[in-house]
Amino acid sequence: MRKKKLFVISALALTISTLISPITANAALPVAVNNQSIPSLAPMLEHVTPAVVSIAIEGKQISKQRLPEAYQFFFGQNFPSEQVQERPFRGLGSGVIIDADKGYIVTNQHVINNADKIMVQLYDGHEVTAKLIGSDKSSDIALLQINTPQKLTAIKLANSDKLRVGDFAIAIGNPFGLGQTVTSGIVSALGRSGLNLENIENFIQTDAAINSGNSGGALINLNGELIGINTAILAPDRGNVGIGFAIPSNMVNNLAAQIIKFGHVQRGTLGIQGRELTAELAKTFGYGTNQGAFVNQVMPNSAAQKAGLRAGDIITTVNGSPIRSFSELRAKVATLGAGKTLTLQAMRNGKLQPFTVTLSASHDNSVQADDLHASLMGAKLTNTMFNGKAHGVKVSQLMKGSRAARSGLLKGDIIIGLNRTAITNLDQLRKALEHPPKVIALEIQRSNNVLYIIIR
Known part of the structure; x- marks a missing residue:
């Protein structure tokens, strides 16, 4: 195995030495050959790379383990059949600054999913705590905001509808947590879909190397303009095989504008x-x-x-x-x-x-509750009607042992108020949780009873 690796490295070195044979190994590379400048992406990247950031998250992951039936035999039928544990986790990804004045950063929703804390590391090494403005799970886009005295650099968005197969593409991100890394390739295909049929997909495919940690990073053209947000790879061993996918910049721009205006996507x-x-x-x-x-x-x-x-x-x-x-x-x-x-x-x-x-x-009247508040994770919420009028938000699905379930919610509960403010639909609940108070009192209608459930 070692001999094979050495052979590959030797072959590469041989190729390089053949191309630049007049130059000795210790000599500095010239800035020009025959009075012609050597092509380089460096001048463009010097302007663009400060707009790409690294993202680190911290959160809690729920795991469930089924207990032996003997426990219920000895301790009674009311003894839990499952053991639920919360384990802390950390994750890494990338993001792109799209508005330097307001500190807006676009990334993937799966990068910040279930995060309790989001930290952004700028190109110069400064770390800033980020606030989640909103996200859209179906298109895998999230919008963050940071407030810092540091001068930020934003990236210009290209018109992704003008892309052609064969256009050059450069990916910038934080693969494997190594730090900012640049890879290059071409646009391999356009309009790719079918990775997850439940999601909204219209991917740019590229052979620029994209690996774990590149998610949320930038795919740019030779003008240094954003053409896509890197989001997925197709590889059996989770490594790069030259098939990466990015969300087109026009989709990113439309979704980010809606999140900024409404706090969510109005599909x-x-x-x-x-x-x-x-x-x-x-x-x-x-x-x-x-x-x-x-x-x-x-x-x-x-x-x-x-x-x-x-x-x-x-x-x-x-x-x-x-x-x-x-x-x-x-x-x-x-x-x-x-x-x-x-x-x-x-x-x-x-x-x-x-x-x-x-x-x-769109008449999609349901939402995963953790999109609204982390403490509601594990519940699916749906608008509900009574006598033809909006009548609150129903817990239509509830995962056993989830944070929402342990808060006291039950499947079928209807949220009709939050901290003495009436709630008749999802939009009202979403708005009320945009800037949540430290203590949230949900007014619940359960069958013919009304009660309060406190979540934090």
Whole structure:
């Protein structure tokens, strides 16, 4: 094994010495050859790297262990069947400063998930405690904010819709906690999806080396502009094999703007059901390529119906940018935000037709409770109605032994108040927990009774 490694290193050294044979091993590299400057990314990176930060988190992880049935035999049926433990954990990741004046930093939601403490290390080594402004689990984006006297550098966002396969790409992040690291490659593919079907995916694929710890870091172009946020790798052994994925900068920009304005993502919806376009399906509907989004059904009273879209249409562009798949259409629409107006082109009866659509608000009325407050981890919350009117927030799912369960919540409980303020829906609860008091008293309706549960 050792001989094999030495052979690889020798081969690399041989390649380098062949390229620069006139230069001795101890000589300094020239700044120019034949009066031509040697290409280097260094000047651009000197301006960009201060905008990429390292993120360290601390939190508590819940583990459950089923106890032998003999315990209940000896101690009674009321003795717990599971042992629940909270174990501290630490995690590392990366982030990108997008607003130097306000201290906004974008990272991945999975980087800061369940964190009780978030520390940001700046390029110059200074460490600052960060505040979580909001996050979106479905798109894996989180927005942090820091307040520091240090002068910050923000990165400029590129228009990711203009990317082409073959464009150069540079990844900057904190792999394996080593510190800031730069790798380079190209854009290998666009519009990638299917890594997790429950999430909103429209990834840039790159062969720039991305490893554990790079999550939340920057993928930039040769102009030093952000084209994506690095988020995942495809590798059986969790190492780099030249297949990395990044969330496009346009999606990042739209999501961050919504989190800044509302504290959460107000997802938009078109109101269609569809599928990926195959070559056979495209031929059946008189379309010459299999790139596009096929519309199976248009929902009544939806934004799509109001705009004139019909079942059988093939959507080919959004705001002038090509649509490669139904997954890409879904991701773009979901991250644009409710109320946004966009222009579509769709193929109908062999002809392209334009449509103008104003997106409706998504009717996704449920949320994982830890997105609102860490002490509610393990519960799923859903808007509920009574006599046709909003009537609080229902605990629709509850993980046994979770922090929410140990706080006293039960499945079926309805949160109707918080610290003497009435709560009728998730938006009100989310707003009340944006700046939570030290002690939170949840007013709960349980069957025909009303009680208070205190969480911290």
